[in-house]
Amino acid sequence: MEEGFRSTGEAAEEKVETQAIKSSSSSLVAGIEMDRVLEHSVRGKEKLGGGGGGGGVRGVSKQRLGGVDTRGEDAGTLWGSKRRAQGYGSKLSLRSKKGNCSSWVVEMEKLLEDTSPSVEMARWNQRYIYRVPECKKKVTNRDAYQPQFVSLGPLHHGKPHLLPMEEHKRRAVLHVVKMAGKPLTEFVVAIEKVADEHEAAYDDLDDKWRGVNRGSFVQMMFTDGCFLFELMRIQLSLFEDGGVDHTGYAAKDPVFSRSSFLNLWPIMKNDMIAMENQIPLLVLQRIAFWSDTPPVSYLCPS
Numbered sequence: 001m002e003e004g005f006r007s008t009g010e011a012a013e014e015k016v017e018t019q020a021i022k023s024s025s026s027s028l029v030a031g032i033e034m035d036r037v038l039e040h041s042v043r044g045k046e047k048l049g050g051g052g053g054g055g056g057v058r059g060v061s062k063q064r065l066g067g068v069d070t071r072g073e074d075a076g077t078l079w080g081s082k083r084r085a086q087g088y089g090s091k092l093s094l095r096s097k098k099g100n101c102s103s104w105v106v107e108m109e110k111l112l113e114d115t116s117p118s119v120e121m122a123r124w125n126q127r128y129i130y131r132v133p134e135c136k137k138k139v140t141n142r143d144a145y146q147p148q149f150v151s152l153g154p155l156h157h158g159k160p161h162l163l164p165m166e167e168h169k170r171r172a173v174l175h176v177v178k179m180a181g182k183p184l185t186e187f188v189v190a191i192e193k194v195a196d197e198h199e200a201a202y203d204d205l206d207d208k209w210r211g212v213n214r215g216s217f218v219q220m221m222f223t224d225g226c227f228l229f230e231l232m233r234i235q236l237s238l239f240e241d242g243g244v245d246h247t248g249y250a251a252k253d254p255v256f257s258r259s260s261f262l263n264l265w266p267i268m269k270n271d272m273i274a275m276e277n278q279i280p281l282l283v284l285q286r287i288a289f290w291s292d293t294p295p296v297s298y299l300c301p302s
Helices: 002-049 075-114 117-126 134-139 160-180 184-192 195-200 211-240 258-273 281-291
Strands: none
Touching: 075 117, 160 184, 160 211, 160 281, 184 195, 184 211, 184 281, 195 211, 195 281, 211 258, 211 281
């Protein structure tokens, strides 16, 4: 029984001692924290007062100021270093912004040379085939500006519902070249010489027709020009010959024979005047000049 009481007493004494140690540790930690606060307070006063005190007590704990190890460093010095680092970063950011702005200024200054009335007039005089603004199409008949049967020029070239006429446009090329009795190369070279003017005529011309793709652009201009040339020639032939079929195509041709032409002419005529379905008149003039066949007198008057 005595041993049991002794064990119980010893356990109680050990518990009291443990609690006392924890209490002392907490007091010690609290004292250290208070010392840190007082230390920073004293340093702050010394800085404001202009010095004093032999340099003060240096901190021995590992503190962090903006992610920087401040062990053994004066807080005022570290705060100044942080401010300087922030200032340097701001200067770099400002320089970067100035660099971007400078490149924009250089680009705009180059464009200033093109703002003279004479230069602007020359540029806008070259451009005369436009896309109809989307806002305009929404409040009017969209189909009135776009081809329904055959594409002429680059703005609607290649659309699925217009592709069947590509075969007939190529047949028109063959008939024009054959009737002229001249090499196809001469026609292509004649169109290629004025390709720059053809490109300038279009507003918002896609890049797929420019640069290395210039050959495709010239081919399209010549092909569409020959098709228009044939339509004009056949229409003129039927009008002047009193309806006699002298078109030069087979009697049952699906497009260029007399019966087919008269049947398709209304829809083809609508496509020919659609605003977004145009080619430069210069193309037709070049073809007419080199072919030396009607309607050369209408396209190239002397």
